[in-house]
Amino acid sequence: MTEPQFQLSRVSGAPVSDEELIADLQRIASALGSDTVPQKTYGARGTFDYSTLIRRFGSWNNALRLAGLSIANEINISDERLFENLLVLWQHFGRQPRRSELASPPSVISQTPYNRRFGSWTAALEAFVSFANGAGAESPTASAGVTPSRRTGRDPSLRLRWHVLQRDRFCCRGCGTSPALTTGVELHVDHIVPWSKGGETVLENLQTLCSVCNLGKSNVGEPIIPPDLREKPRRPVNSDVRAQGKDHGV
Numbered sequence: 249m250t251e252p253q254f255q256l257s258r259v260s261g262a263p264v265s266d267e268e269l270i271a272d273l274q275r276i277a278s279a280l281g282s283d284t285v286p287q288k289t290y291g292a293r294g295t296f297d298y299s300t301l302i303r304r305f306g307s308w309n310n311a312l313r314l315a316g317l318s319i320a321n322e323i324n325i326s327d328e329r330l331f332e333n334l335l336v337l338w339q340h341f342g343r344q345p346r347r348s349e350l351a352s353p354p355s356v357i358s359q360t361p362y363n364r365r366f367g368s369w370t371a372a373l374e375a376f377v378s379f380a381n382g383a384g385a386e387s388p389t390a391s392a393g394v395t396p397s398r399r400t401g402r403d404p405s406l407r408l409r410w411h412v413l414q415r416d417r418f419c420c421r422g423c424g425t426s427p428a429l430t431t432g433v434e435l436h437v438d439h440i441v442p443w444s445k446g447g448e449t450v451l452e453n454l455q456t457l458c459s460v461c462n463l464g465k466s467n468v469g470e471p472i473i474p475p476d477l478r479e480k481p482r483r484p485v486n487s488d489v490r491a492q493g494k495d496h497g498v
């Protein structure tokens with residue numbers, strides 16, 4: 249390794265920007281050839297004190313997230329968080345995630361904790377599916393302070409979101425698009441009758457919408473209730489893919 253001939257040293261006490269801190273964290277990760285940097289390792293190799301990053305970004309994990317890195321060495325991650333991360337990926341890709349996809353956003357947990365907990369990637373996926381398909385797909389019950397007439401809280405549980413996405417085959421119920429077919433499509437689980445207007449957080453009142461349809465809906469202020477709500481959602485067909493190809497001049 250050759251040392252650079254000249255390197256500007258930082259003026260002691262000069263203010264450090266967020267960008268400099270994040271860039272230094274990324275530099276160490278790339279020097280390690282890793283998608284994460286343990287706090288201790290940064291302490292030994294980083295340009296700045298790791299406590300500066302924690303103060304600036306709130307926590308070490310937040311600094312890693314902002315740098316687009318994984319939180320690999322976090323211990324005692326609950327099963328619920330491991331499963332939540334898998335659901336985020338499943339929803340993001342509109343299909344079963346691949347092991348390699350744990351390494352980059354939107355994943356916030358790397359492969360290691362999954363292997364540690366479940367032994368293998370396949371076993372982790374099996375554990376997730378069996379958990380998500382399990383009983384208890386209902387939403388958390390209304391908490392204190394909510395009108396007594398309400399049965400459910402606003403946020404659907406992981407199981408309920410999984411059931412909605414599965415039922416809708418990871419396709420938008422407004423326009424039929426899916427991240428599995430078109431990169432960049434973002435799916436949301438949405439209340440048909442808004443929760444604020446008395447709609448409950450139950451399977452029948454939830455639907456999968458892409459961000460575009462969901463945004464259009466909130467602009468208009470009227471819920472999209474697809475005419476075929478009681479039918480099975482239309483499965484994407486090959487002609488959809490061909491039509492998209494044509495649009496992009498392929």
Ligand SMILES: [Zn+2]
Pocket residue numbers: 420421422423424425457458459460461462
């Ligand atoms: Zn849509």
